[in-house]
Amino acid sequence: MGSYVVLLYQDESRSDHMSPEEQADLLAQHGAFQAKHGSAVKIGDALQRAASARTIQVGDGSMAVTDGPFVETKEALGGFYMIEAADLDEAITIAKDVPAPHGGVEVRPVMVFS
Amino acid sequence: MARFLVLIYDDEQKWIDGAEGTEAAMQAHGKFSTDRADSIVAGEALEPTGTATSLRRDESGAVNVTDGPFVETKEALGGFYLIEAADLDAATELATEIPAPFGALEVRPVMVFS
Numbered sequence: 206m207g208s209y210v211v212l213l214y215q216d217e218s219r220s221d222h223m224s225p226e227e228q229a230d231l232l233a234q235h236g237a238f239q240a241k242h243g244s245a246v247k248i249g250d251a252l253q254r255a256a257s258a259r260t261i262q263v264g265d266g267s268m269a270v271t272d273g274p275f276v277e278t279k280e281a282l283g284g285f286y287m288i289e290a291a292d293l294d295e296a297i298t299i300a301k302d303v304p305a306p307h308g309g310v311e312v313r314p315v316m317v318f319s
Numbered sequence: 320m321a322r323f324l325v326l327i328y329d330d331e332q333k334w335i336d337g338a339e340g341t342e343a344a345m346q347a348h349g350k351f352s353t354d355r356a357d358s359i360v361a362g363e364a365l366e367p368t369g370t371a372t373s374l375r376r377d378e379s380g381a382v383n384v385t386d387g388p389f390v391e392t393k394e395a396l397g398g399f400y401l402i403e404a405a406d407l408d409a410a411t412e413l414a415t416e417i418p419a420p421f422g423a424l425e426v427r428p429v430m431v432f433s
Contacts, residue, residue: 309375
Protein backbone atom coordinates (compact mmCIF):
# COMPACT_ATOMS: atom_id res chain seq x y z
CA MET A 206 0.00 0.00 0.00
CA GLY A 207 1.11 3.52 -0.72
CA SER A 208 0.01 6.90 0.52
CA TYR A 209 -1.27 9.52 -1.85
CA VAL A 210 -2.45 13.06 -1.40
CA VAL A 211 -5.40 14.24 -3.44
CA LEU A 212 -5.26 18.02 -3.84
CA LEU A 213 -8.55 19.76 -4.61
CA TYR A 214 -8.29 22.87 -6.74
CA GLN A 215 -11.19 25.22 -7.28
CA ASP A 216 -11.97 28.47 -9.03
CA GLU A 217 -12.88 30.56 -6.00
CA SER A 218 -14.81 33.03 -8.15
CA ARG A 219 -17.23 30.15 -8.69
CA SER A 220 -17.11 28.42 -5.30
CA ASP A 221 -17.62 31.77 -3.52
CA HIS A 222 -21.00 32.12 -5.17
CA MET A 223 -22.58 28.85 -4.17
CA SER A 224 -26.01 29.11 -2.63
CA PRO A 225 -26.53 27.56 0.82
CA GLU A 226 -28.29 24.68 -0.94
CA GLU A 227 -25.34 24.15 -3.29
CA GLN A 228 -22.93 24.28 -0.34
CA ALA A 229 -24.98 21.71 1.55
CA ASP A 230 -25.13 19.53 -1.57
CA LEU A 231 -21.35 19.68 -2.04
CA LEU A 232 -20.79 18.83 1.61
CA ALA A 233 -23.16 15.87 1.21
CA GLN A 234 -21.19 14.73 -1.86
CA HIS A 235 -17.99 14.78 0.19
CA GLY A 236 -19.80 12.85 2.90
CA ALA A 237 -20.81 10.26 0.31
CA PHE A 238 -17.22 10.04 -0.97
CA GLN A 239 -15.92 9.52 2.56
CA ALA A 240 -18.56 6.88 3.24
CA LYS A 241 -17.74 5.00 0.03
CA HIS A 242 -13.96 5.10 0.51
CA GLY A 243 -13.81 5.30 4.30
CA SER A 244 -11.16 2.62 4.66
CA ALA A 245 -8.88 4.40 2.17
CA VAL A 246 -9.36 7.95 3.45
CA LYS A 247 -6.98 8.82 6.27
CA ILE A 248 -7.39 12.57 6.60
CA GLY A 249 -9.33 15.19 4.73
CA ASP A 250 -9.82 18.87 5.26
CA ALA A 251 -11.32 21.82 3.47
CA LEU A 252 -9.27 24.99 3.53
CA GLN A 253 -10.46 28.51 4.01
CA ARG A 254 -10.13 30.69 0.93
CA ALA A 255 -6.67 31.49 -0.40
CA ALA A 256 -6.99 35.10 0.75
CA SER A 257 -7.00 33.87 4.35
CA ALA A 258 -3.47 32.52 3.96
CA ARG A 259 -0.27 33.92 5.30
CA THR A 260 3.06 33.48 3.53
CA ILE A 261 6.42 33.11 5.20
CA GLN A 262 9.61 33.61 3.25
CA VAL A 263 12.96 33.08 4.86
CA GLY A 264 16.07 34.61 3.34
CA ASP A 265 19.63 34.77 4.56
CA GLY A 266 19.05 35.78 8.14
CA SER A 267 15.78 37.49 7.34
CA MET A 268 12.14 36.50 7.40
CA ALA A 269 9.14 38.11 5.78
CA VAL A 270 5.55 37.32 6.74
CA THR A 271 2.91 38.62 4.35
CA ASP A 272 -0.85 38.22 4.06
CA GLY A 273 -2.17 36.18 1.18
CA PRO A 274 -1.21 32.95 -0.56
CA PHE A 275 2.30 32.30 -1.86
CA VAL A 276 1.06 31.15 -5.23
CA GLU A 277 -1.71 33.03 -7.02
CA THR A 278 -3.47 30.75 -9.46
CA LYS A 279 -6.83 30.84 -11.19
CA GLU A 280 -7.72 27.62 -9.44
CA ALA A 281 -6.63 27.67 -5.81
CA LEU A 282 -5.99 24.81 -3.46
CA GLY A 283 -9.23 24.39 -1.54
CA GLY A 284 -8.82 21.11 0.28
CA PHE A 285 -7.11 17.76 0.37
CA TYR A 286 -7.53 14.10 1.17
CA MET A 287 -4.80 11.74 2.28
CA ILE A 288 -5.61 8.31 0.96
CA GLU A 289 -4.07 4.86 0.94
CA ALA A 290 -4.14 2.76 -2.19
CA ALA A 291 -2.38 -0.27 -3.59
CA ASP A 292 -0.88 1.77 -6.42
CA LEU A 293 -1.32 4.96 -8.42
CA ASP A 294 -4.04 3.41 -10.61
CA GLU A 295 -6.17 2.60 -7.58
CA ALA A 296 -5.50 6.07 -6.15
CA ILE A 297 -6.72 7.62 -9.41
CA THR A 298 -9.83 5.44 -9.35
CA ILE A 299 -10.61 6.68 -5.85
CA ALA A 300 -9.79 10.29 -6.79
CA LYS A 301 -12.33 10.13 -9.62
CA ASP A 302 -15.01 10.00 -6.93
CA VAL A 303 -13.82 13.16 -5.18
CA PRO A 304 -16.28 15.96 -5.84
CA ALA A 305 -14.56 18.98 -7.38
CA PRO A 306 -17.26 20.88 -9.26
CA HIS A 307 -15.31 24.14 -9.54
CA GLY A 308 -12.00 22.77 -10.75
CA GLY A 309 -10.40 19.38 -10.38
CA VAL A 310 -7.98 17.29 -8.39
CA GLU A 311 -4.34 16.30 -8.47
CA VAL A 312 -3.09 12.97 -7.19
CA ARG A 313 0.47 12.91 -5.88
CA PRO A 314 2.39 10.05 -4.28
CA VAL A 315 3.74 10.69 -0.82
CA MET A 316 7.47 10.25 -0.41
CA VAL A 317 8.61 7.25 1.57
CA PHE A 318 11.74 7.58 3.66
CA SER A 319 13.28 4.25 4.49
CA MET B 320 -7.41 24.81 19.12
CA ALA B 321 -7.75 25.24 15.39
CA ARG B 322 -6.19 23.39 12.50
CA PHE B 323 -3.91 24.94 9.92
CA LEU B 324 -2.34 23.50 6.81
CA VAL B 325 1.23 24.63 6.25
CA LEU B 326 2.08 24.24 2.57
CA ILE B 327 5.72 24.02 1.58
CA TYR B 328 6.48 25.50 -1.83
CA ASP B 329 10.02 25.02 -3.06
CA ASP B 330 12.05 24.94 -6.24
CA GLU B 331 11.84 21.16 -6.57
CA GLN B 332 14.81 20.91 -8.92
CA LYS B 333 17.02 22.04 -6.04
CA TRP B 334 15.76 19.10 -4.02
CA ILE B 335 16.13 16.68 -6.92
CA ASP B 336 19.70 17.90 -7.42
CA GLY B 337 20.44 17.72 -3.72
CA ALA B 338 21.56 21.34 -3.81
CA GLU B 339 23.41 22.91 -0.93
CA GLY B 340 20.97 23.36 1.91
CA THR B 341 18.89 20.23 1.34
CA GLU B 342 20.73 18.22 3.98
CA ALA B 343 20.33 20.98 6.57
CA ALA B 344 16.65 21.30 5.63
CA MET B 345 16.10 17.57 6.11
CA GLN B 346 17.64 17.79 9.56
CA ALA B 347 15.52 20.84 10.37
CA HIS B 348 12.38 18.89 9.34
CA GLY B 349 13.41 16.10 11.67
CA LYS B 350 13.96 18.56 14.51
CA PHE B 351 10.65 20.32 13.87
CA SER B 352 8.80 16.99 13.75
CA THR B 353 10.31 15.97 17.07
CA ASP B 354 10.11 19.31 18.88
CA ARG B 355 6.54 20.04 17.78
CA ALA B 356 5.14 16.50 17.73
CA ASP B 357 2.31 17.58 20.03
CA SER B 358 1.12 20.17 17.51
CA ILE B 359 1.56 18.11 14.33
CA VAL B 360 -1.47 16.15 13.13
CA ALA B 361 0.20 14.99 9.91
CA GLY B 362 3.16 15.87 7.77
CA GLU B 363 4.30 14.48 4.45
CA ALA B 364 6.77 15.15 1.69
CA LEU B 365 5.36 14.73 -1.80
CA GLU B 366 7.05 13.13 -4.77
CA PRO B 367 8.01 15.73 -7.43
CA THR B 368 5.31 17.19 -9.64
CA GLY B 369 6.47 14.94 -12.50
CA THR B 370 4.69 12.10 -10.69
CA ALA B 371 1.39 13.96 -10.45
CA THR B 372 -1.82 13.01 -12.21
CA SER B 373 -4.58 15.53 -12.73
CA LEU B 374 -8.29 14.83 -13.04
CA ARG B 375 -10.71 17.30 -14.49
CA ARG B 376 -14.35 16.69 -15.28
CA ASP B 377 -15.58 18.09 -18.60
CA GLU B 378 -19.02 19.49 -19.41
CA SER B 379 -20.39 16.04 -20.22
CA GLY B 380 -19.35 14.79 -16.79
CA ALA B 381 -16.54 12.58 -18.06
CA VAL B 382 -13.27 12.68 -16.11
CA ASN B 383 -10.20 13.59 -18.14
CA VAL B 384 -7.01 12.15 -16.67
CA THR B 385 -3.71 13.83 -17.60
CA ASP B 386 -0.14 13.46 -16.40
CA GLY B 387 1.36 16.38 -14.54
CA PRO B 388 0.32 18.81 -11.85
CA PHE B 389 -3.03 20.58 -11.86
CA VAL B 390 -1.40 23.97 -11.44
CA GLU B 391 2.01 24.79 -12.94
CA THR B 392 4.04 27.07 -10.71
CA LYS B 393 7.70 27.98 -10.45
CA GLU B 394 7.80 26.83 -6.88
CA ALA B 395 5.81 23.63 -6.53
CA LEU B 396 3.98 22.18 -3.59
CA GLY B 397 6.51 19.77 -2.14
CA GLY B 398 5.05 18.86 1.20
CA PHE B 399 2.85 19.93 4.04
CA TYR B 400 2.25 19.83 7.74
CA LEU B 401 -1.20 19.80 9.27
CA ILE B 402 -0.81 21.52 12.62
CA GLU B 403 -2.91 22.58 15.56
CA ALA B 404 -2.53 26.04 17.03
CA ALA B 405 -4.57 28.50 19.06
CA ASP B 406 -4.89 30.97 16.19
CA LEU B 407 -3.29 32.10 12.94
CA ASP B 408 -0.60 34.06 14.78
CA ALA B 409 0.43 31.01 16.79
CA ALA B 410 0.33 28.85 13.65
CA THR B 411 2.52 31.35 11.83
CA GLU B 412 4.94 31.38 14.75
CA LEU B 413 5.18 27.58 14.65
CA ALA B 414 5.57 27.55 10.88
CA THR B 415 8.59 29.83 11.03
CA GLU B 416 10.49 26.80 12.36
CA ILE B 417 9.80 24.80 9.19
CA PRO B 418 12.54 24.94 6.56
CA ALA B 419 11.76 26.01 3.00
CA PRO B 420 15.20 26.96 1.74
CA PHE B 421 14.23 27.32 -1.93
CA GLY B 422 10.79 28.84 -1.65
CA ALA B 423 8.26 29.76 0.97
CA LEU B 424 5.61 28.49 3.34
CA GLU B 425 1.93 29.20 3.20
CA VAL B 426 -0.20 28.87 6.32
CA ARG B 427 -3.89 28.31 5.66
CA PRO B 428 -6.73 27.91 8.16
CA VAL B 429 -8.75 24.74 7.83
CA MET B 430 -12.49 25.15 7.47
CA VAL B 431 -14.63 24.16 10.42
CA PHE B 432 -18.04 22.65 9.78
CA SER B 433 -20.33 22.82 12.74
